[in-house]
Amino acid sequence: MQYTIRNVPTVVDDALRARARAAGKSLNEVVVDALAAGAGVTEPPRRRRDLGDVAGSWKTDEAVESALAAQDEPNEDLWR
16 A cells, blocks of 8 residues: 655654664655554553452551441431
């Protein structure tokens, strides 16, 4: 497949040509690489973290447990 790109800003053209020279690649290869990177298709898919490495590592905190239990108790003052 072939594309024609017009009106490439001079600063972009200069940067792409310099990158091609430095990498020893054709201008076409460098432009395709830049387009792929810009489109976000060059990186491997992100791994989803399942938090399995921290599961079961929670520590019981009596103060927190007490506060949570107190929240669950009915407050008689609210019903008067």
